Amino acid sequence: MSPIWPLVVLTCSSCFDLILGSHELTNVAYSKSVTLSSALDNCPGSKAVNGLFGDYAHTHMEKSPWLRIDLAARYRIHEIEIFARNDGHGHQLHDFDVKVGEEKYDMHLCGHFTGTAYNGQRIAIWCPHNTVGRYVQVQIVSGSKNWMTPAEILVWGVHVY
Numbered sequence: 001m002s003p004i005w006p007l008v009v010l011t012c013s014s015c016f017d018l019i020l021g022s023h024e025l026t027n028v029a030y031s032k033s034v035t036l037s038s039a040l041d042n043c044p045g046s047k048a049v050n051g052l053f054g055d056y057a058h059t060h061m062e063k064s065p066w067l068r069i070d071l072a073a074r075y076r077i078h079e080i081e082i083f084a085r086n087d088g089h090g091h092q093l094h095d096f097d098v099k100v101g102e103e104k105y106d107m108h109l110c111g112h113f114t115g116t117a118y119n120g121q122r123i124a125i126w127c128p129h130n131t132v133g134r135y136v137q138v139q140i141v142s143g144s145k146n147w148m149t150p151a152e153i154l155v156w157g158v159h160v161y
């Protein structure tokens with residue numbers, strides 16, 4: 001028994017580290033830098049990544065307002081969650097594209113939401129397999145008079161080098 005037991009302990013310990021170290025997803029958008037196509041004074045882009053669901057980022061009225069998160073590093077991105085305002089204005093979030101890119105001006109579509117969000121709605125966008133990027137952009141692509149007002153955006157990813 002004694003020759004086998006140390007080997008078993010070593011193997012289980014290695015597996016545990018591998019699972020936690022390589023596959024754990026975290027919200028990599030939290031507290032990162034956010035740019036809005038335009039912003040109201042008291043509703044900067046940072047309010048979309050501050051972990052609070054009771055406040056929100058808010059652009060001016062535009063045809064196609066957008067919000068872009070700079071993750072500050074490359075991540076393999078699995079899922080992006082966008083939460084609508086929960087104070088009676090959830091409908092301001094509608095018909096948007098979610099894109100990911102390694103460069104600001106080379107973004108690729110991860111997914112699209114069609115329709116109008118309800119108050120506090122969580123909208124999940126699953127990126128294509130092996131999507132890697134530094135920037136995440138959400139942009140309304142329908143209608144001529146829109147506000148971009150997400151309460152919170154979560155980006156679930158793993159750092160890659």
Ligand SMILES: [Ca+2]
Pocket residue numbers: 047048049050051052053054055056057151152
């Ligand atoms: Ca918030």
